[in-house]
Amino acid sequence: LQQKFSLVFKDVAGDSAPLTQIYTDLYITEGGALEVNQEHEVRHMETASRTPAAPETTITCEDLFKSDPRSPEPIRLVLTKGVAGVGKTVLTQKFSLDWAEGRANQDLQLLFPFTFRQLNALRDTQFSLVGLLHHFFSPSKGLCSFHQLQVLFILDGLDECRLALDFSRTWILTDPTETVSLHVLLVNLIRGSLLPSARLWITTRPAAANQIPAECISIVTEVRGFTDPQKKQYFRTRFRDQSTAVISHIKSIRSLYIMCHLPVFCWILSTVLQKLLEQTEGPELPQTLTQMYVHFLVVQAKVQNIKNHQGAELHWAPETREMVRSLGKLAFEQLQKGNLNFYESDLSECGLDTAVASMYSGVFTRVFREEAGLYQDKVYCFIHLSVQEFLAALHVHHTFFSSGRNLLEQKLHFKRKPEVLHRSAVDQALQSQTGHLDLFLRFLLGLSVSTNQRLLQGLLTQTGSDRTNQETIKYIKQKLNEKGLSAERKLNLLHCLNEMNDLSLVKEIQKNLRGGRLSKRNMSPAQWSALSFLLLSSDSDLEEFDLRKYQASETAFLGLCGPLASVLSSSSLTHLDLSHNDLQDSGVELLCDGLKSAPCRLLTLSCHNCCLNELHLEPNTMGDVTLPLSTSLYTVYGLIGCGLSPHSCGPLASVLSSSGLTRLDLSHNYLQDSGVELLCCGLKSAICRLETLRLSGCLVSERGGAALASTLSSTSSHLRELDLSYNHPGPSAELLTALRELCPLLLDPAGEHWLVPGPRKYSCEFSLDPNTAHKYLLLSEDNLTVTFVKEQQYPDHEDRFTGMYSQVLSCTGLRGRCYWEVDWNGEVSIAVSYRKIRRSGIECRLGNNDQSWSLTICDGMYSVCHNGKQTCIGLFSSSGRVGVFLDSEAGALSFYKVFSYGKLFHLHTFCSSFSEPLFPGFRLWPDSEVTLVNLNTQRPLEDRPGH
Incomplete structure (x- = not known):
């Protein structure tokens, strides 16, 4: 084993290096399901990169078989999954080498590493276990009994198994000599x-993990590859003096950094960067991704030509091209x-000579070494x-x-x-x-x-300039605007535009983001996709994304709820503010799917008044939450004023019965009484840990109150505040008051007049x-x-405004x-202010200080301002009516058209x-007027002058 695993190939030239010197630790987690992942592994990895994993239990390869002190059962079979190329095979080699050289797992007396590629080659041969070991490990020929021996079998690459x-149908075998x-x-x-006392370690890609029955598995682990610090360590080891520049370049290109x-x-x-840095100073x-793989192929071609043509760096010698x-x-x-x-027969069908193919060790790896008579077949793979x-x-x-x-259509095209x-x-990819x-x-x-084609000149036929690609680019943008296309497929189309060096959509979004000009018109589906691509591919952390600046359609926002749910179910996101969006019941149902997920770590979800267009993705700190619902580290879900109907309470009840909320x-x-009754189903669950429930202004009458009183009288209830x-x-208020453990219990104000929808x-x-x-x-x-x-005279x-x-x-x-509501004409500011606001000077302007908050209707735009920070939010007509809702206890001041x-x-x-009472206030420009509306006797808006 020392001889077999001590050296590994380091580069395309075939140079080897000690495994212990170049090995970089991998990120391995304990736990995981055996579900079948049908998604492309690279796409799955890109998705995972933008949804950071929740806190997990990590494990080192040395500790894979160390039993949990709390569990009497020894670990017999470890299943390790991971995508292709993530390092599973090298991990098994490092484990074997550490054992063989006495560095780890010395409680094992024997270790036998196999790969399923090796075993596939013997699939038509019969063996006893003893005979199989003798076949692969000649020093074991004296071994016939495993009694009282600690043995580990490593089976690498279950996904490649052709056995x-x-x-369910295989008969039982107990004799290792049969x-x-x-x-x-x-x-x-x-x-x-x-050999029931033997230990097994099986590695596999995720798609094949479910081939092993769950009852056979002691623990499941997953190799995630390199974490960000491990990536940097790898490149520092490879490049040393130039590592800082290399790491900086890779981090600047999100698609490359993710794949690292x-x-x-x-x-x-x-391999590519090393060759480029050796050849020229300040190389491009x-x-x-395409450029990277083109360069990789060029490096391969040069290496082979140097070997075969005595140092001549011919790019594409005839045999290399063929x-x-x-x-x-x-x-x-x-x-x-x-x-x-693939097997030799597959190569022969494509006109490949296996001896020549093996020379391309960087691209095409022959798995088995030349050992005459040992293997019946050879297996190949990229x-x-x-x-x-x-x-x-x-x-x-x-x-x-x-x-x-055209191989994709099996058609012949003369043009x-x-x-x-x-x-x-494009059409075939979108159908997948x-x-x-x-x-x-x-x-x-x-x-x-064209730049890629120039690198491959002599191998590929030149197809024209980049201008000839404009029809393809136009077609992709057309597809981006079509309905029914999933978000993942749209994001891949944007990756395709990036590969074609067309960044027009993204640059347009960047420009408008900086200038806030997207608020002047609706965004197309293609622009929404470009915005998503920009946010997801950014190499810097987004501090704030305020969708209020853009006129998001209901369809566009509801389309974001699914991706948000997937983020919730797989990330360490702790604070999410979706306030003032048109979530609707369907959006809440999608979010609930994410909230019910075990990995969900959300501490605060704020959805105050989700009836229109705003999206906040706040930083993961408790100090800057948009709504001050809580400053504790308890889980808080605020769905205030979302226009939720009783129908939404079913999904919310399922969250209560399956989470630590x-x-x-x-x-x-x-919500009404029927919605409260549905919530009570979740509150009755033994799993429910809800301590605080706020249903203020939810149209709850006697029936709903009685349902709550009945539920809270249950011994399993944890609720302490209502x-x-x-x-x-x-009358149900008396039943609730009798439950003394509810403290505080807020019932006032109460009355039939509160059973009216809306803020009026x-x-x-x-x-x-x-x-004034x-x-x-x-x-x-x-x-x-x-x-x-x-x-006026x-x-x-002292309270009068001057200046x-x-x-x-x-x-x-x-x-x-x-x-309250106000009718306005002309150009005005509608505001609230503390009494102590200054009455003269530039700091007295409503909204231009920390004492006041304003909505200004001027220069054809709605804009809002507080403490001098002004934001444009939309267009307006020459006159209209504005509603203002203040909830000072919740810390919210809302303006409505x-x-x-x-x-x-x-x-x-x-x-x-x-912190103080707020005084409504107004600022007027010439030829302007504001009237406070009496909501008990107001005229219909269309009857007013000017309408």
């Missing part, structure tokens, strides 16, 4: 009938069949699936432009236009539910770029204060209307929940800790 492992078919021997070894989770990709990347380093084209044909044909491993996909794309591209034959091939490739052609498509389109705020929703204010529980039930009346009115403002109609006029007063800003405040300060039929359109919500 029929049937655990000769049987190889599949019978393996099934009995795995399920423990044969795979050790094999780090090796490919290092690869910017896309070999690469044959490899491309093999790659494509086997990719279509779904094969990753070093990684991505290399196979690149060569397959190369073959399809070359075949089309050299012969006119060899790139868009013909590209359209068929699993994305198995996504990477192939990126490579195929990337090969059309401790606080839930559903205030200002239309808010039923602004409802009408009626909180309407209040106030008038304007003449002593600026000299250019005239108050009329019992101080309910203010108009910009010529200078007002007496001096350049024509402003006025109300007589009354407001606390609690208050709602009021339509003639009474519907409220949310414009903006300020979130703050209001």
Whole structure:
């Protein structure tokens, strides 16, 4: 074993290095399911990279078989899964070498490493277990009994197994000396009938993990590849003096950095960068995946030509060109069949000489060494699936432009236009539910770029300039605007545009993001996809993304709920604010799927008033939460004012019965009694840990209150705080009060008049204060209307606004929940302010200080302002009505556009800790007017002058 595993290949030239010197630790986690992952592994890895894993139990390879002190059962079989190229095989080699050299796991007396590739070659041969060991390990020929020996069998690469492992029908074998078919021997070894005291370690790609029955497995582990620090360590080891520049370049290209989770990709990347850095000073380093793999192929070609032509660096010698084209044909044909491993017969069908093929050790690895008579068959594979996909794309591209034959359609085209091939490739890739052609498509389109074709000059036919790709780019953008395309497929199309060096969509979004100009028009589906791509591919942490600046359609926002749910179910996201979006019941149901997931670590979910367009993704700190629902480290879900109906309570009840949720705020929703009854089903669950439930203003009457009282009288209830204010529980309030352990119990205010949907039930009346009115403002109609006029002769007063800003405040300060509406004409600011705001100078302007919050309607735009920070939020007509809702206890101030039929359109919500009463105020420009609306007697909006 020392001789076998002490050296590994370091580069394409075939140079080897000690494994212990170049080995970099891998990130291995304990636990995991045996589900079948149908998604393309590279796409799966890209998805995982943007959804950071929740806190997990990590494990080192030395500790795989160390039993948990709390468990009496010894660990017999460890199943380790991981995507192709993540380092599973090297991990088993390092484990074996450490044992052989006495560094770890010395409680093992014997260790026998196998690969399923080796075993496949003997699938038609019968062996006893003893005979199999003698066949592979000649020093074991004196071994016939395993009594009282600690033995470990390593079986690497279950996903490559071509043996029929049937655990339900295979007969029981207990004698290690009995000769049987190889599949019978393996099934009995795995399920423990044969050598029950032996330990087994099986590695596999995730798609094949479920081949082993769960009852046979002691623990499941997963190799995640390199963490970010491990990536850096790998490149520091490879590049030493130039490592800082190399790491900086790789981090700047998100698609490359993501793939560096795979050790094999780090090796490919290092191979390319090392050669480029050796050849020139300040070389142009690869910017896309296609460029990277083109350079890798060029490096391979140069190495072979140097060997075969006495140092002449010919790029494409005839035999090299023929070999690469044959490899491309093999790659494509086997990719279509779904094969990753091939045999000599497969090579022969593609015109490949196996002796010549083995020379290309960097691209094409012959698994078995030359040991005469030991193996009946030889198995071949590419070093990684991505290399196979690149060569397959190369073959399809070359075949089309050299012969006119489109291998994707089996058609002959006399006009060899790139868009013909590209359209068929795009269409086929989009039809895949699993994305198995996504990477192939990126490579195929990337090969059309002139810089890549120049590198492959002599191998590929030149297909024209980059201008000839414009039809393909136009077609991709057209597809991005089509309905029904999944988010993952759209993101891959944007990756394709990136491979073709077309960044027009992303640059347009970047430009408009910086300037806030997206608020002036609706975004197309293609632009929404580009925005998602930009956010996901950014190499820096996004501090804030405020969707209020953009006019998101209901379809666009609901389309984000699914991806958000997947983030919740697999990430360490702790704070999510979806306030003021049109979530609806369907959006809540999608989010609940993520909330019910065991890995979900969300501490705070705020969805205050989710009826329109805003998305906040806050940093993972408790100090900057948009809504101050809680400052504790308990789980908090706030779904305040989301327009939720009783239908939403079913999914929420399932969350209560399957999670550790401790606080839930559903205030200002239309839950009604039927919704509360559904919630009670979740509260009754023994798993439910809810301690605080807020149902303020949820249209709950006596029936709902009685259901809560019945549920809370259950001994299993953990609820210690209930808010039923602004409802009408009626006589059931006495039943709830009798449950003394509920402290505090909030029931007031209460009454039948609160059973009205919407904020108008909180309407209040106030008038304007003449002593605060600026000299250019005239108050009329019992101080309910203010108009910009010529200078008025007002007496001096310390509360009066003076100077350049024509402003006025109300007589009354407001606390609690208050709602009012104002009619406006012209250009105005509608605001609230503390009484102590300055009355002169630039700092007295409403919204321009930390004492006031304003909505300004001016220059054709709605804008909001606080403490001098102004944000544009949309267009407006020449006159209209605005509603204002203050909930000072929740720290929310919301502005709404009021339509003639009474519907409220949310414009903006300020979130703050209001420490004093707030006074409504107004600022007017010339020819402007504001009127406070009496909500008990107001005229319909369309009856007012100007409408």
